[in-house]
Amino acid sequence: MKKVFAVTLGILTAIGGFVDIGDLVTNALVGARFGMRLSWVVIVGVIGICLYADMSGRVVAVSGRPVFDLIRERLGRRTGLVTLVASFLVTLLTLIAEIGGVALAFELASGVNYLLWAPLAALAVWLVIWRVKFSKLETVFGLMGLLLIIFAVALWKLGPDWGQLVHQAANPHPIGHETWATYAYYAIALFGAAMTPYEVFFFSSGGVEEKWTKRDLSTERSNVFIGFPLGGLLSLAIAGCAAVLYLPAGIHVETLSQVTLPVAVAFGKLGLAVVLIGVFAATFGAALETSLSCGYTIAQYFGWQWGKFVRPRQASRFHLVMIICLLLAILTLMTMVDPVLVTEYSVVFAAMALPLTYLPILIIANDPDYMRDQVNGRVRNFLGLIYLGLLLVASIAAIPLMIITKAGR
């Protein structure tokens, strides 16, 4: 019974935890401009993150080593350093976006400008990391993030022409004045949002924090293969809401209030309150995950003591890295850069860093020294290679498309 509870909890946490500011903004933005015509990317992205999160989960459960530890080991010091710089910068950018998201949620709830909330949000994130147990922090924000399911209920309440949404999803091409270039650019953004590198850093380091062994593999699997796809459905619901409300009117989504508006239209003030709590939980939870991931990647590359399973003073450099990252996040947001814009860039840059993150996982998952009898089978390797190809194409195409489309404008 206890085990069933642990599994359910994990699944629920995964659903709530999958959606962060990147998914919220990108899905709404894409829904408003393309309807459901990019839905396939969400599905491709969810399968990809399931495949690789499961691989990194198995590596941790069998070898006890988290992903970034192995990235340096397999790629060597120099290439490892390139990977470190790329994934760290992307994770830091994502952290800035998440803190901005928390602050924007508070602005929407209170009417007080987000610039005032940003330092408070960062301070709150640090306090939680400093004091709260790892297992608790994951569960609380994951479960609260489940409130985002209201997007799915709102979509149903808005009473869309379901046939038309399905028709859009079945016709994956740009419409109206949209070009193939913007279509491809946003496909890469969605892909990056679904497969953001910090997800595997956090997932695998979290496995070490929670002292996973081979016996935890079934829990890991159900969390990944049920939680993430349901989180993906949530992403589609967000896109659907925007498709119903904004696409016919030709309105572009540029603010977080536009992302949440469909819920307010469907359920009024109460709906708005629920969705804002959901957005807060999802972005705050992701802010915790990204700050921890900033610490994890650097500490694991250099071999420093890391983790919340020891006292903060025992992992002093790990905690110092996170404090510096949060300070950088505050400073960046104080320049009045638009957090929604930061989010849009963060998912595209994430797409660029993807191959470097996922290649070492695939290599290690095939190494019997680490995996013993748990090495990848043929199906996993086949899919893993296909995805590596996709990631490579996305990462190479990202910059040219960003220039051609002027970042999707």
Add this chain to the structure above:
Amino acid sequence: MAGKVLHAQLHLLDRQLIDQASGELLGKVDDVELDLAADPPVVSALIAGRERIPAVQVMEVDTAVKIVRGDLDLTRGDDWVERHIIDKIPGAGHAPE
């Protein structure tokens, strides 16, 4: 570990160093020192940062390298940050779980 055949690049370089007694993470293997006079050549020490870890202190080579710390100073950086920054923040010593 007498006689164990290891591939220096694959099994030693860039591996995590762990204190065998406490489980503390102590850095990475940055380099390997070989004794070429022996036949076949053997690993005489591991290098981590500025410290040299003699082979006798290496206890286990698995997915990480477990060592006996002895009087090696492998956590200089961590100790410095601990003393000057982290310890000044209230709650730095509270138990994790």
